[in-house]
Amino acid sequence: MRHKESHRMERLGWLRAAVLGANDGMISTASLLVGIAAAHASHSSMLLTGLASLVAGSMSMATGEYVSVASQADTEKAAIMQETAELARDGDAEHRELASIYMQRGLDEDLARQVATQLMAHDALGAHARDELGIHETTQARPLQAALASALSFAVGAAVPIAITALTPASMQVAVLVVATLIGLAVLGALAAKIGGAPALPAALRITCWSALAMGSTLAIGSLFNVGI
Template sequence: MEAQPHHAVHYVNRVGWLRAAVLGANDGIVSTASLMTGIAASGASAQAILLSGIAALVAGAMSMAAGEYVSVSAQADTERADLAKEAKALRTQPHAEWAELRDIYVERGLTLALAGQVAEQLMAADALGAHARDELGISEVATARPVQAALA
């Protein structure tokens, strides 16, 4: 019997942009409100307060977007470097990589024999994907997306 595709809807795939959006919104509200309060306390006109608020919103949004892009780009670079290192290890020492994956599954509660079979089958289907997910913790859901983070 062929396995049916999994269609449950989960929200974890939104965590990257949601985190950036919440952080950006919070930072924008607090810093802009603080600046506008300070300008208002100086006795500035309503027009000056509004203009400073708009300027703070634009400057804050640009700063947060640039910061998110740079920081998430660094994460993406690290992921790529780790994947390249793993791909090389899979080419040069496949048995050691199989044993490493098997041991990960044993630590998660599988018997040694079953863990070896699981490692073998997953590596036959997509060795780098199996190691990325189970050894490095890199998955499609959690992978770094700099542009998405900056836009959020």
């Protein structure tokens, strides 16, 4: 029977973007709402601010992620084109280079040359992209996927504190926002760690502590003002 293994490396691209987006959406929106709640803003002003944060943040996350990952994709394409030209110009030198890589990983010279010969006969460009350039199909840059994941996850994350604001009485908004957001972020951090195969508790504690600092900072700033709008 063929042995099968399930790894999580293929999830890294969308998981990174989705977790970053959801975390940012929840933290930034909740911190903003806590700050203006401490400044005694009206309920309608808080909801409008939250919605504006959701829309602007989603677009900003999508744009930033797309530009960043597209730059990575362009770099990968340029490296692939250069490698293609080098293979066409001097295949023997590229064969020696690939064999040298395998020797550095522990193969003896004869075996390294044989492996390089067989892999280059099967897919020379693929072998060099993977073993020389470090470009793997599972971790290859996908700009559109990353942008959509960031935008949607930011919107989902931002929707949580907005919903809490809409359903919570004004006298309890700050306390409920802080507690509910920290719980939600801890759950999100633990879930993301579990999906990625990492320990859940350190991830949950890490995001909870930093989020508490962010909300505490905006709460302190908001308390200095009394806008009443």
